[in-house]
Amino acid sequence: MIGYGEGSGNRVRAIFIQKPEDADRLILDDRCLQNLAVYLPKHEVRALGKPAIVARVPVLRSIQQLVYEQQLKEGDIAVIGVSDDGQVLDFPDLKSVGDFVSKIPLTLTPDEQAALKKLEAMSREERWNFWLEEMSNCIKCYACRASCPMCYCERCTVDCNQPQWISVPAHALGSLEWHIMRAMHLAGRCVNCGDCTRACPVKIPLALLNQRIIADIVDNFGEKAEYALAAFKPDDTEDFIR
Amino acid sequence: MADKKIIRKSSLGELFKKIRSDGKRILAPVDRGGKILFEYVDSPGSIAPDYIQTTLSAKDTLLPRCEEMLRFRTEQKSVYLEESLNRPEPTLIFGVRPCDARSIAVLNAVYLINYTDDIYRQKIDTTTIVGVSCAKCDEYCFCTSVGGSPGDTAGSDMLLTQMDNDIYLAEILTDKGKAIAALAPELFAEGGDVDKNKHCADVPVRFDVKDLSKRLPGVFEDPVWIAQSLRCIGCGTCSYVCPACTCFDIQDETDGNRGVRLRCWDSCGFAQFTLHTSGHNPREVQSQRWRQRIMHKFSYQPDQLDVIGCVGCGRCSRTCPVDMNILQHITDILEVH
Incomplete structure (x- = not known):
């Protein structure tokens, strides 16, 4: 399980829980901002086995994008989502992660x-x-x-x-x-x-x-623009793309 | 034995003028929106009033992030060397913390012992270090665990310690330090026979560095390296903010038939650091790279160069994006049996 734990000083850090009894070390608060999806392709993290990941909205978006780009596929990871209002979200598969996060427009604060x-x-x-x-x-x-x-x-x-x-x-x-x-x-x-x-x-x-x-x-x-490379078609009529 | 004088803080402006007239540029810590960077200043008024440590170390002056090694031009199949434009300017670095000043011994060990690197030697010969003792420290500081102290004189040509609001103790330590004092002898008064330690921060000793050096070879294969570095993302921040990291990469930049060869900082944190042309990488995963960082500083350099490759400035821990805390990790390594 890739999640957040207490770090040094008042900092938090990514932690990698491998035993059920260590799950008590997991925390989630306003300091937990690091995009943990960065660890999904990492060799040594993968070597520990199939990971579950604590995923707030930016992490969910990253997972969706990594699926688009064929860096993740169904079955690779388990996702424990956390909505912007702090609700735990249960995702049975990566498609449901994409469906959920597609409904939240990527807008600037x-x-x-x-x-x-x-x-x-x-x-x-x-x-x-x-x-x-x-x-x-x-x-x-x-x-x-x-x-x-x-x-x-x-x-x-x-x-x-x-x-x-x-x-x-x-x-x-x-x-x-x-x-x-x-x-x-x-x-x-x-x-x-x-x-x-x-x-x-x-x-x-x-x-x-x-x-x-x-x-x-x-x-x-528009806010719901389809990801361009995922929408690429080999028979596209535009010359510049070939 | 250092010559101890006192100098008024209000006299520093006059001293800076004399130093500038003497043809030296002055680098000093300046606050740039929360970052404390060494920048060129003409007067002490520009210096950051309150900081524990600069964001980057003074290393960037002695061993810049990138610098010219040589110039060349090619004609048909021949290569000709041209005169290099990399000429050091006489420089005084003011406000160097004692930990950073101490790191010069590490740079010297790498760049002057065994092989004398002329580019570095010219820089060090033309640079004067005026250190300022630390009145404050934070939880990341551990200079006293690696042989230093908040009022350590090693590496400084002159060390200033603030005694009260307007008085600095000035320890004049080397010929370069004497040359600075000689520019304005009237500013340096008697009265330096004081105990500076009560004006310096209290940095507790956190580990026994000799014990660490002795034990590191025995834990080379321990799983502790993997456990510690799982969250390391493999950037070079720790090495680049480190005043004692010395590794470099060489890049040629060409424009037509002319080119420049540059020496650029490199980091053992990068996957490409030891990647061989064959494709083989002796440190193919991050835990091996993290282990290298600790082994190099606390085992290989003490063994081979008789110097500890870490001065306890704490920058790597402060700036690490994922909270790799070197002090905590060293403490944990010492608990491995």
């Missing part, structure tokens, strides 16, 4: 919308400088990538050097390219759990990039 408005109110130059300054602190520790359930690639683009697609060093261009590339790769896939921002040791507000893309998708395709 008023605070998130306000932060985006503030960015939009800047001139293009101001916005560019805002990001350049934020990115200048990036040390390329890849905590954003490692904390993200959607960054499950075994070999990330940034780890390829023949050919080298994007600049690896943590200099101005390298950091900027990395975060733009990552935001684009998450377009339509990010569940807005906020873990990238929380994980960042230098507090770069990375989620703003993803939230802007989420807002654009809602504006252009």
